[in-house]
Amino acid sequence: MNNSRRKFIAGSVALAAGSATAMASSTDIQKDKYPLVHHVFFWLKNPDSVKDRDRIIEGLKTLRKIEAIKELRIGVVASTEKRDVVDNxxxxxxxxxxxNLAGQASYQDHPIHQQFIKDCSALWDKVIVYDAIDV
Structure with missing residues (x-):
């Protein structure tokens, strides 16, 4: 009985260590691949206008043509639980x-990005940007 318990504990520890290593390895791959994250939040002038929201979304989709952008996700507020730390x-x-930083800098001046700003900036009231590098 004691021997089985030791084997179970040893196996569990080995499994946990292997899982942690696998997770760390996949995270390192992503960090090495696209380490710069650019997250932008838009507050709409007319927050109840689905038409305005959809127009910004369509404008954002045009940014996918910019080669420096390696991945682009577009989102709207999720209906998650209301908590003090959640800004919706x-x-x-x-x-x-x-x-890299050079890619992000080239995106800022890219004609497609500048056209998006020209076409859609009248629809938003406020924009906040968070840039981060994976560590």
Whole structure:
């Protein structure tokens, strides 16, 4: 009985260590691939307008043509539980991944990005950007 328990514990520890190593390895691969994250939140002038929200979303989709953007996610507020730490006051968000700072800088001046701003900036009241590098 004692021997079985030791084998079970040893097996569990080995399984946990293997899982942790696998998770760390896959995270390292992603960090190495696209380490720069650019997250933008848009507050709409007309937050109840589905037409305005959809117009910004369509504009954001055009940004996928910019080569420096390696991955682009577009989102709207999720209906998750209400907690003090959750800010659901925004309307649309974009989450972009870049290989490096140079790629993110080139995106800022890219004609497609500038056209998006020209076409859609009248629809938002406020924009906040969070840029981060994976560590």
């Amino acid at each position: 006051s925004w309307g649309v968000s974009e989450l972009m991944f870049f290989e």
